[in-house]
Amino acid sequence: MGCPIHIVVNKGAGSTLLTKPMRMKSIVEVASGTADKPITVQVRTGYFEGKHRIDYLITEIGSWGASAITIHGRSSQQRYSKLADWDCIYQCARKAPNTLQVVGNGDVFSFVDWNNHKAECPELASCMIAPGALIKRHWDISSGERLNLLKDFVHFGLEHSGSDTKGVETTRRFLLEWLSDTCRYIPVGLLDVIPQRLNWRPPSYYSRDDLETLMASDSAADWLS
Incomplete structure (x- = not known):
């Protein structure tokens, strides 16, 4: 309700x-x-x-x-x-x-x-x-750590759904839905004000490495690459 x-x-x-x-x-x-x-x-x-x-x-x-x-x-x-x-x-x-x-x-x-x-x-x-904790967390997580979380997600997804064509498609769909949230995460180490508020718009920032830049993209084509 x-x-x-x-x-x-x-x-x-x-x-x-x-x-x-x-x-x-x-x-x-x-x-x-x-x-x-x-x-x-x-x-x-x-x-x-x-x-x-x-x-x-x-x-x-x-x-x-x-x-x-x-x-x-x-x-x-x-x-x-x-x-x-x-x-x-x-x-x-x-x-x-x-x-x-x-x-x-x-x-x-x-x-x-x-x-x-x-x-x-x-x-x-x-x-x-x-749900905003996915993108407003107070944990400054590196791009490498974030990639490892995605790898774990895919591993568990394939383990649960199977590694056949249907299982891969199911895991990919849920992965893309998750990435549609996590791409909005702003690295805490780049923020001037902590903690963030839900209704604050994220500031513009320069990523600390190329992988972090890629993970900040809102294009599904970049996630699949």
């Missing part, structure tokens, strides 16, 4: 469900009453900025049958224009019944962020690492 993509919310699904709490209730109650596994819910702080906020529903969600809830600290309307609202997440964690674990999400790029949030709010069950 956290997806903000228009094709999803226009059908009444994803984060727009926050505007329809009775439908949310029906979904969670039916799912928890049918499945033999614990049901978890993922939401944003709200759909519109300042309206239909999750902190007004958090005590009820626990009674609907959910075992845990992950809260992304942004509204659907906001997208990534501002930093995550962790005050709202903390408030939900403190208000939630003991039967409902609350997991915080938003702008968690490293173990430092994770530890800080857990220290600030012990009531949090845990924190989710943001």
